[in-house]
Amino acid sequence: MTLKIGVIGTGAIGKEHIRRITHKLKGAQVVAVNDVNTEQAQAVVRDEALQAEVYASGVEVIQAAEVEAVIVTSWGPTHEEFVLASIAAGKPVFCEKPLAVTAEGCRQIVEAEIEAGRKLVQVGFMRRFDHSYRQLKRVLEADTIGAPLILNCVHRNPQSPSSDFSGDMALTDSCVHEFDVLRWLLDDDYVSVQVIQPRKTRLCDDELQDPHVILLRTRQGIHISIESFVNCQYGYDIQCQVVGETGTANLPEPPSVPVRHAAKLSSGILDSWKDRFIDAFDVEFQEWIDATLRGEMTGPSAWDGYVVAVTGDACVKAKYSGRIEPIELPECPDFYTN
Ligand code: NAP
Numbered sequence: 001m002t003l004k005i006g007v008i009g010t011g012a013i014g015k016e017h018i019r020r021i022t023h024k025l026k027g028a029q030v031v032a033v034n035d036v037n038t039e040q041a042q043a044v045v046r047d048e049a050l051q052a053e054v055y056a057s058g059v060e061v062i063q064a065a066e067v068e069a070v071i072v073t074s075w076g077p078t079h080e081e082f083v084l085a086s087i088a089a090g091k092p093v094f095c096e097k098p099l100a101v102t103a104e105g106c107r108q109i110v111e112a113e114i115e116a117g118r119k120l121v122q123v124g125f126m127r128r129f130d131h132s133y134r135q136l137k138r139v140l141e142a143d144t145i146g147a148p149l150i151l152n153c154v155h156r157n158p159q160s161p162s163s164d165f166s167g168d169m170a171l172t173d174s175c176v177h178e179f180d181v182l183r184w185l186l187d188d189d190y191v192s193v194q195v196i197q198p199r200k201t202r203l204c205d206d207e208l209q210d211p212h213v214i215l216l217r218t219r220q221g222i223h224i225s226i227e228s229f230v231n232c233q234y235g236y237d238i239q240c241q242v243v244g245e246t247g248t249a250n251l252p253e254p255p256s257v258p259v260r261h262a263a264k265l266s267s268g269i270l271d272s273w274k275d276r277f278i279d280a281f282d283v284e285f286q287e288w289i290d291a292t293l294r295g296e297m298t299g300p301s302a303w304d305g306y307v308v309a310v311t312g313d314a315c316v317k318a319k320y321s322g323r324i325e326p327i328e329l330p331e332c333p334d335f336y337t338n
Pocket of ligand 1: 008009010011012013014034035036037040058073074075076078096097098124125126
């Protein structure tokens with residue numbers, strides 16, 4: 001069986017996903033595409049030799065008879081409209097983060113999905129599919145180090161991740177991956193946040209605060225520290241250490257050959273999120289294709305997208321208030337726990 005997919009947004013990551021579905025993964029075919037830049041959409045169809053129709057709008061892709069499932073990789077502010085339209089059409093939809101640019105927008109998607117009575121939405125939080133995070137989760141689930149007490153996490157980019165990176169995007173755009181993967185890792189939820197603004201690096205835009213330290217507390221009382229430093233210069237570096245009652249567990253480092261040379265021992269550090277998570281994206285999409293063909297939705301849900309948006313908003317509030325701010329969430333609906 002082949003899942004026939006429509007892709008909305010053929011920019012950087014849309015192209016990557018089209019390539020992986022077409023040339024690497026099994027069980028799916030891109031049959032429809034759209035981008036506000038029609039020429040770009042046409043170029044992708046030509047370059048990847050797709051048997052796909054280029055539609056004039058995202059909504060037309062969703063409504064196209066041949067499209068069985070939708071991937072949304074357009075500009076963030078357009079996601080909400082396309083996800084709601086996919087739910088209305090009864091079509092499974094994979095949406096790159098953010099699910100919507102406001103928590104209220106995410107909540108409306110949650111309500112629409114519950115109203116539809118069927119799980120249709122998956123959000124692109126790919127770290128849950130990363131081999132090393134999955135290994136770390138297995139160690140915690142096996143109770144090897146006792147109950148987790150403290151998490152020490154690091155999220156570093158060599159330079160700001162995009163040319164339009166500004167304001168509080170470190171909290172609302174980059175750290176969203178930390179917020180999602182850590183609550184998944186711990187099977188817990190956040191209750192409060194404090195944001196510290198340390199001495200600012202001179203090596204970034206004058207307007208940007210960088211780094212930040214984000215201190216989260218979970219329902220179980222676990223203390224999480226996330227250092228977000230998006231202009232660290234030296235590489236793309238993601239770290240996570242769990243301190244438990246009887247030991248610690250660290251996220252494995254990406255494999256690299258240790259070299260002994262000229263009186264030095266060295267090993268490489270990656271410099272891009274694309275290299276660090278390329279395998280995770282493959283696993284994420286293969287599992288989404290397989291689950292969708294079975295009529296299931298097993299990855300990060302619309303509820304997860306909503307929780308991350310609420311957490312991001314609380315971080316921004318905490319940054320400017322300088323106080324510990326509560327992270328207030330309604331009870332997770334049964335729809336998402338069953
Ligand atoms: P991008 O290169 O700017 O691509 C976005 C594309 O969407 C552009 O071609 C843009 O056209 C198009 N677009 C804008 N509005 C549209 C509309 N109404 N209908 C159809 N197409 C529209 O950005 P990107 O880096 O691919 O990012 C896309 C999304 O993926 C973002 O939400 C981003 O946060 C997310 N993302 C996630 C990850 C991850 O780690 N999971 C990594 C990268 C990106 P114009 O350029 O002409 O405006």
